[in-house]
Structure formats: structure tokens, C-alpha cells
Amino acid sequence: MKQYVNNIYFGLKSLVVGLVVTFKAMIQPVVTVQYPREEIDITPNYRGHIELVPNPETGESSCIICGMCAKECPSECITVKSEKSGDGKTKVLSLFVQDFTKCSLCGLCVENCPKGAIQFSDEYDLAGFTKEMFHFDLIKRLKERQ
Amino acid sequence: MEMFNFLPPELIRMIIFVALLIGLVFLNALVMVYLERKIAGHIQRRLGPMEVGPHGIFQTLIDGIKLIGKQLIIPRDVNRPLFRLAPLLAFTPVVLPFVVIPFSQKIQARDLNLGLVFIIAMSAINVLAIFVAGWSSNNKYSLFGAMRSVAQNIAFEIPILLSVLSVVLMTNTFSMQGIVTAQSNIWFIIVQPVAFLIYFIACIAETNRAPFDLPEAESELTAGFHTEYSGMGFGLFFLGEYGNMFVVCSIATVLFLGGWHGFTLPFNDYGAIIWFMFKVYFLLFLMIQIRWTYPRVRFDQLMNLAWKYLIPISLVNVLITAVIVKL
Helix, strand or coil: CHHHHHHHHHHHHHHHHHHHHHHHHHHCCCCCCCCCCCCCCCCCCCCCCEEECECCCCCCECCCCCCHHHHHCCCCCEEEEEEECCCCCCEEEEEEEEECCCCCCCCHHHHHCCCCCEEECCCCCCCCCCHHHHEEEHHHHHHHHC | CHHHCCCCHHHHHHHHHHHHHHHHHHHHHHHHHHHHHHHHHHHCCCCCCCCCCHHHCCHHHHHHHHHHHCCCCCCCCCCHHHHHHHHHHHHHHHHHHHHHCCCCCCCCCCCCCCHHHHHHHHHHHHHHHHHHHHHHCCCHHHHHHHHHHHHHHHHHHHHHHHHHHHHHHHHCCCCHHHHHHCCCCCCHHHHCHHHHHHHHHHHHHHCCCCCCCHHHCHHHHCCHHHCCCCHHHHHHHHHHHHHHHHHHHHHHHHHHCCCCCCCCCCCHHHHCHHHHHHHHHHHHHHHHHHHCCCCCCCHHHHHHHHHHHHHHHHHHHHHHHHHHHHC
């Protein structure tokens, strides 16, 4: 009999405690973000597709076309091409394309670049109808960002 | 209106009332689904529907239109007549109790002198509808849902009747208006708190709401008795469920919370409907909050609650009430 009364008492008490918990949660401010209408800053650890880092002095890419990124890439998704410059002595970066459909975001290219010319972008809302839309021309992107 | 003069005025009054009441059932379902989703959202610290209309107020309307537009699929091996009958059987008895609910002193379709018995009899038909739906669907999940529902409803009908009885012993009438009038001095929740608590718990079980939603436990039975229903067939079960919630909460208001009694409002004979609706929606809010607070009980726990706790306690409560009334 004592057990019976105890069950009722503690049962009802725990039910009331539960209701208080949910009521408190209900009147607290919401923690979700209404995504298309408001956006929050993305964490610096986020790995999007790669992009070229602009050289602070010239504004151009500091890529030396060593090809380490393309060679290192386990998915072989980076293509780097160069052409001779006007005086025929130095090489100029002419093509830097990442095939993002194959990229596994391992970050080896960013780690291995001797000049630190590659970084992860913070693009997270990527969507497209064809896979060609995910072949990113990074030189074009660098120019657009400036 | 000359052309309607051959009809008895009472009949015209009834027809207008019933049309309005059916409107109320639909409107209530719209409001309740919206409230349910909003409150669920805020309890989980998100906003709930936000897209359709300002703060998503047209969301349920759009959902309703979508349901009406959908095809009513009838699987090959179902029992066709029963399968078509069950949603109607679930919806119609839910509208009937509204006839005797006293929204205010003057707003009531009909004050039957057995009003309370009428409501309890009508809400018992709901069990039949669930059972017919489960049986005719020819689906193991539906059948299990229906079996659970019948066991659950039989078990929880008894504490409901006993707690209602303890109020009726005090008022000496089954008329809804009479019970409200008897509470002009003191609400029965103060005199009969145990009966109110038992009634409310049993009603949550009776309307198959969480934490007693075993007949439609989605993790075990996909959707329970309405697994095979699509489109408006499912919609009618849904409407019936929300209508039923309104009915049980308005009975709780009439029996324990003083019905339309409150501070006198302008045009009190009619305006007191605001008090009534306020109390009903407070109880409905509590039901929604309970749904989003507690986890679903196991079946043996459900039965233990009914047979070991609610029924003995309500029996003792009736006994004590009877002795005190007789003294």
C-alpha cells in the first residue's frame, strides 16, 4: 500500500516536472535560423571547394605552377595548365580547374601548396542541374572576387 | 424568408446550428493543427511552419486542400463497403455531441436532459469506427492498431464514466446546462480535483493522444488503423480526432471548470462563449503540451494505469462523494 501511494505521488510529481521543463523551453527564444532569409557566419574550419588566394601586393594569384596540388590530389580532380608569358621567359597560369564532383575535401592540395596559394572557400549552398556546373574555374573566380 | 414559414421554427434553428457546428469542427481542426505544429516547434525551440502566409497561418488550409485533391486509393483486398464506411463513422459521431454542448447560456443547439449520456454514447461510436477501419483494411498494422484501440478505449471508458458520475451525483442532473448552472458559486474542480485529474488523463487515452497513442504508434505500426487510407479518407479520421479532442475538453470545461461562468461580459447570455472557448482552448493547449512532453507508454503500463490506478481511485472517489452528498 505504501508503495502504491509512493508510485502515485512520485509519478504525478515527475509528470509536473516534465511539463515545467517543456513550458520553459517553449517561452525561451528559438535557436534555429530561418535559412534563406537570414544567414549566420560560417565556421573557419568549414571546407568548401578550393579557391586561389590573392597575393596581397599584386592582387594576382601567387601560384608558381609547380603542379604539386594536381599531382598530390588522390581524386585527380585538379587541372593546372600554364603558358609562356609575352617575353617567353616566365610561365603564366592559364588554367586552374577543380572538378568538385570528384573532390573528397581531403585538403592535401591546401596542405602541400609551397606558396600557400590555395584555401578552402566558404561556399555551402551549392546546387546545380548539370555536373559541369561543379567544374570550377578558379582563375575566373579569383578575378570575380576582386 | 416567407417561403420557409411552413417549417417549424425549432427545426430551422436546429439546421442553422448544425451547419454552424460542422463549420466549427472544421475550423477547430484547422486551428488545432496549426497550434499543434507551432507549439511543438516552440517546445523544440524552433519556429514551426513559417512559409505559407504570415507566420504560416495558412499552412493547414493548404494542407487540407492538398488532402482533398488527392486520390482515394482503395487497395485490392480490402472489404470495400466497410473500408468506405469507416471514415464517415469516425467523423459523424464527433459532430453530434456538439449539439448539446452549452457554449453560453443561450448558444446551445439543444439542451437534452440526458445530454451527458448522449455525448458519452456518441463518443463510444468512435471506437467502432477505428475497429471497422482496422478490420476492413486487411493489413496487419491496421488490425493491430484497431485491437489496441479497442482494448485501450474499453479500459479508459470506465474511469471516465466514474469520474463523470461523481459530478452527476452532486448536480442530480445529466443536462449540460443544468451542470453549468450548478457551478455558479463554485467550480467543481475545487470540490472534485481527483475526478478532474482522472477524467483528463482518461480522456487523453480515449482520444488516442500521446503519450497514449498506441493505436497509431508510428514507430511500431506505421500509422495504425489508418495506414491504408489516403486523401480525404485519412482527412476525416484526422478531423474526427481533433473534433473529439474539442468534445472531451468541452465536457471537462462543463463538468469541472464552470462552463461559461466567469466575469460578466457584455451581452453575457451570448458573450460568455468567450469564457467557454478560453477554457476549452486552455485544456487543448495542455493536451498539446502533454503530447510533446511525455514519451509513449508501453501497452502493459497503459493497462496498469487504467486498471490498477484510475479505476480503483475513481471508485473510491465516487463512494466518498455519494456518502458526503447523502449526509
